[in-house]
Amino acid sequence: MTTQPVSARTITVEDYRELLAQRLRTDVTTGPDAADHAEFVFNLTRLLHRLTQDFEVLHRRRGWSWAGFRIMNVLWVLGAAELRDVARLSGASRAAVSSAMNPLERDGLVSRTRDAADRRLVRLQLTERGRSALRDAMREQADRERAWLSMLDRADQQRLSRLLARIADRKTPQGLKSNNDR
Numbered sequence: 001m002t003t004q005p006v007s008a009r010t011i012t013v014e015d016y017r018e019l020l021a022q023r024l025r026t027d028v029t030t031g032p033d034a035a036d037h038a039e040f041v042f043n044l045t046r047l048l049h050r051l052t053q054d055f056e057v058l059h060r061r062r063g064w065s066w067a068g069f070r071i072m073n074v075l076w077v078l079g080a081a082e083l084r085d086v087a088r089l090s091g092a093s094r095a096a097v098s099s100a101m102n103p104l105e106r107d108g109l110v111s112r113t114r115d116a117a118d119r120r121l122v123r124l125q126l127t128e129r130g131r132s133a134l135r136d137a138m139r140e141q142a143d144r145e146r147a148w149l150s151m152l153d154r155a156d157q158q159r160l161s162r163l164l165a166r167i168a169d170r171k172t173p174q175g176l177k178s179n180n181d182r
Contacts, residue, residue: 017042051148058144062137063107067092067100069141072126072134075110080125082115109133 011019020042021035055066064072070090075081081089087097101124104110109130115121126134149157 013046054144054148055141058140059137062133063103064137065100065103067096068104069134069137071097071100071124072104072109072130073138075124075126076131076134080123082121082123086124104130 017039021039024030024035024038052066055069059066059069067090070092071086074086074089078085078089083094083097083101086092087094090097092100101110101112105112108127111125111127112122113125115123152160
C-alpha cells in the first residue's frame with residue numbers, strides 16, 4: 001500500500017499517533033495488538049522525554065543534572081551506598097552515575113570513600129551540604145511532579161503508578177538480552 005506524504009511541519013502529535021496506528025494495521029504484519037502496543041510505547045517514550053527535559057531544566061539551575069538529583073535521592077534514602085547499587089536503584093548505568101558524581105563531589109554535595117574492609121569498593125554518601133541542598137531541590141521537584149500529574153485524580157495516579165511499576169519491574173521478555181534487568 002502506498003501512502004501519501006504528510007507534511008511533518010503541520011502534523012500534530014495526535015495525527016502522527018493515528019497515522020502510526022493506521023500504518024501498523026495495514027502495512028506491517030505484526031499481530032493484532034501491534035498498533036495498541038506501539039501507541040502505548042510511543043506515549044510512554046514521549047512522556048519520559050518531556051519529563052526528563054523538564055526535570056533537567058529544573059536541576060540545572062543548581063548545577064546538577066536530573067541524574068545527579070536521582071543519585072542524591074538514593075543516597076539520602078540509603079545513607080551510603082556503593083556506586084553499582086546507586087546505579088541500579090537510580091535506573092542509570094555505572095558510567096552515568098560516575099559521570100554525574102563528578103560535579104556533585106566537586107561542589108561538596110557528595111563524598112566518595114574507600115571501604116575499610118575492601119579497598120576496591122567505593123562508597124558514596126551525601127555530605128551535610130548535600131542533604132541541605134537536596135531538601136530544597138526535593139520541594140521544587142515535588143511541585144513539578146504535582147504540576148505534571150494535576151489532571152489525574154489521586155486514584156488515577158495510584159493506578160497508573162502501579163501499572164507502570166508492573167512493567168518497569170519486569171525482567172526483559174524472554175529471547176531478548178538486556179543489561180537493564182535489575
